[in-house]
Amino acid sequence: MGEIGTDLLRIGQIKFTNALPICHFIDRSSPHHTFLPGAPSELNAWLADGTIDAGLVSSFAYAQLADDFVALRGLSVSSRGPVGSIFLFSKRPLEELSGSTVSLTSHSASSVNLLRILLGEIGVQDVNYVTEEPHLHEMLKSADAALLIADHALRESVLDHGLYMYDLGEEWHNRTGHSMTFAVCAVPKRLVKEHPDKARAIQKLFLEGKRKGTADMESVIEAAIEMMGQTKDFWRDYFGKLIHDLDDELAVGANAYFDAAYRHGLLAKPVKLELWGDES
Numbered sequence: 001m002g003e004i005g006t007d008l009l010r011i012g013q014i015k016f017t018n019a020l021p022i023c024h025f026i027d028r029s030s031p032h033h034t035f036l037p038g039a040p041s042e043l044n045a046w047l048a049d050g051t052i053d054a055g056l057v058s059s060f061a062y063a064q065l066a067d068d069f070v071a072l073r074g075l076s077v078s079s080r081g082p083v084g085s086i087f088l089f090s091k092r093p094l095e096e097l098s099g100s101t102v103s104l105t106s107h108s109a110s111s112v113n114l115l116r117i118l119l120g121e122i123g124v125q126d127v128n129y130v131t132e133e134p135h136l137h138e139m140l141k142s143a144d145a146a147l148l149i150a151d152h153a154l155r156e157s158v159l160d161h162g163l164y165m166y167d168l169g170e171e172w173h174n175r176t177g178h179s180m181t182f183a184v185c186a187v188p189k190r191l192v193k194e195h196p197d198k199a200r201a202i203q204k205l206f207l208e209g210k211r212k213g214t215a216d217m218e219s220v221i222e223a224a225i226e227m228m229g230q231t232k233d234f235w236r237d238y239f240g241k242l243i244h245d246l247d248d249e250l251a252v253g254a255n256a257y258f259d260a261a262y263r264h265g266l267l268a269k270p271v272k273l274e275l276w277g278d279e280s
């Protein structure tokens, strides 16, 4: 973490379309904040090494850093059922992946660990996990299945590969009945304690961006089309699946995920989501 009393706070922002409903309208004119866009895995590493002070990161990365960070109330990337952009593309049905090689996108922390949990719960054993750049064709040259997230997953999801496709938000919901929170907005406990006004200012920037995005979804969709093409209906359907809120109810799903991650040996200790700030 940098010198937190200083005037400039560095804030991480997900560079993919899933965060556009929050990030498209963020006011970047503030002299006290600078925004650094990255893939989730980059943002996670930046939060851990102090390159950024706060921002959107994988919920799993938050869980690893939960001693030092809180999650801002009202902000997340979540789904209650299908998420539409987190897919396992597989040559075999999920239940038949024991002894297989599964290639994991290098961009994710939450989804790759969710996949480990889901396969573990189904009783799939002896999987050889490899982490690779998110290129489906390359990944499947040597793997039996490949996990992609975000824009890479969206792009492949509209093509016919003749592969089995599993939406991890849907698999998690079918299995547990819970929502799943993939990303949260993490802020250092030190900032909250020593400069609550600054933590509140970060939350307000994101919440105000989300409020504008919700009120003007057409502009958010235009921005998504500019990034990736597809039709307005495609984006309406996709953004309709995503939830960008974070409240006590969604925290139940996030905590169920953290519990499962701990049970499966993926987190070193039990973690509870610590929400901070007001939602408005």
Ligand SMILES: C=C(O[C@@H]1C=C(C(=O)O)C=C[C@H]1O)C(=O)O
Pocket: 014, 016, 018, 040, 057, 058, 059, 077, 083, 085, 086, 107, 108, 109, 110, 111, 112, 149, 150, 151, 153, 182, 183
């Ligand atoms: C919905 C998504 O959620 C994302 C998934 C993440 C992860 O797997 O670590 C992190 C941030 C989110 O942007 C997605 O990428 O499609």
